[in-house]
Amino acid sequence: MPSFFQPPVTPLPNGVNLHGQTAIVTGASSGIGVEIARQLLEVKASTVILAVRNLTKGEAVRRSLLAAKPEAVIKVMKLDTEDYKSVQNFTKTFRAEHSELHLLMLNAGIGTLKREMTPTGHEKNVQVNYLSNVLLMLELLPLLNSTADKTGARARVTWTGSRFHGATALANKAPLQSGETVLGHFDSEESFVAFARYADSKLLCVLFLYEMRKHLASDKVIVNTFCPGMVNSGMSDVLPIYLRLPMNAIKALRARSPEKAAWIALNAAIVAGPESHGEFLGDKAIVEPVAYIKSADGQKVQKMLWNETIDEMSRLTTIPAWISKV
Template sequence: MSTPRTRSETWTADDLPDLSGRRIVVTGASSGLGLITTRQLAARGASVVMAVRDLAKGERAASTLRELLPAADLELRALDLLDLDSVRAFADPLAGEERPADVLINNAGIATQPHRLSPQGYESQFATNHLGHFALSLRLMESLTRGTDPRIVTVTSALYPWGRLDLDDLAGERGYSPGRAYVGSKLANALFGVELDRRLRASGSPVRSLLAHPGMARTPMQDNARTPVERLVVAVIGAVLGRDAEQGALPLLYAATVPDLPGGSYVGPQRRTGRMRPGPVPLVPPADDPALARRLWDVSERVTGLRLTPVA
């Protein structure tokens, strides 16, 4: 007699539930994992707010999706996560609307960038990948609290265990390395997702915070590898472990829609190679360090001027 397989062993995009009536915000929705996630959600009836840095590129992506899915409910809005003023300009009108957001997928990111600063003076990868999403999540929290089965999904990377954070050097001025800065920002994503859920539970909020990572998925972000060594590493890892972006999006979709997934879950590939098998996987150090998570949270509050408001 064969042993029944668990849901995560068989889960694919075909298992997405009917999402009619749900409003989902996806950052970085014009390409890569964000575009695929948007398409799959819209195909199941979700109303998707496509948060994009480049509106012209976003219009082209939305037009392509509407050709594939004539009934797709898509709304395009400008968001540059590098700039906290842009985050406020995007989030505050959305938060003030009567219709709430049900899910926020913090997907957008930049990788292996040369050293530059955000308009507020912070290293660009930390600012975009972490601070922008931190601010966005807190600014949309009241809207999400009014949503149905509300959750925040933050996309990290399987590389986070190698990340290090220098929270006394947010400008990245000491020995800057594009690769180290990227991996550090992905550690920040992981720490944020876990700490956010801890604080939401403590406050009695109905919102859940979850983490997802796509494994080594072949997406346009890999084109950012700049040095010959970086390009060689990406090519070798991609050839051995890489999955196509359609499979890479599955952990994001799983985290955003599976009904009984506990807050604080970290969803990723449950095997390194072969066809994607999304499901909860364990977090490892340093992402499970509560003291580091609290320190990152405190720094992020100070930088953004935002605090998590308890449920009334």
């Protein structure tokens, strides 16, 4: 039986130096994102972009980081992952202002229990946690590739994930019906399972990466995802009060600090090597796919999702040559 308490984790090894490198951290106005940005500055990242929905909060974070590192180059940029147009505006502006990108940390995420739709027409958790992150990555991959060519070192993309992806509603509560699409299923009101939707959205991320690694080599860009474990952040604030109180009590006993969660994030982003490409890391170790993903149904959904995501992204951005349907 797994231990109630989470195992200890260690900080980055000595000697990590990101001097000359530019990093983007999404969701950088609170929680893990703030700590990731702070630690990137500690290892001498030359430019850190705080990609945030709320510019006022982002500027407050920038000021607090500059108070500790007055010599740092920290920029705040608007990014609302509920809306494709905001993603496109962000990437267009970034590419116009920066000739290199070494590290993209896809950290923005939500876990709402109420079914809401976004301007894109998709369910909010799926849009924020999955679709907008795919678009952001595809829009910036050419720059990541050119940076790798220029520097001779691999660029990196890492995605904040969750072990909860194994608790997806697809496994037993709301499986795909004949004729359904994956994205259509999650957009439908009938399939919405409130306490599984966060897991559902994180499953989509893992499925995409597992399929992506069959198409994209790790010679220029390493892409992975990780779970930081239970973290003492504001993610549980969306819970109703009768659940929030016991959850906060549990967090007080077992949750990691944002500082330790960022150690795990930066391990995936900086320390883990090509072997982590297209993999899910639980803490710092590569984890085997969960039972649902290995099942025949899971493999079918993985391919369906890949094809549907290609169709979705082709309406928004230039699809790279390495992407093909399966």
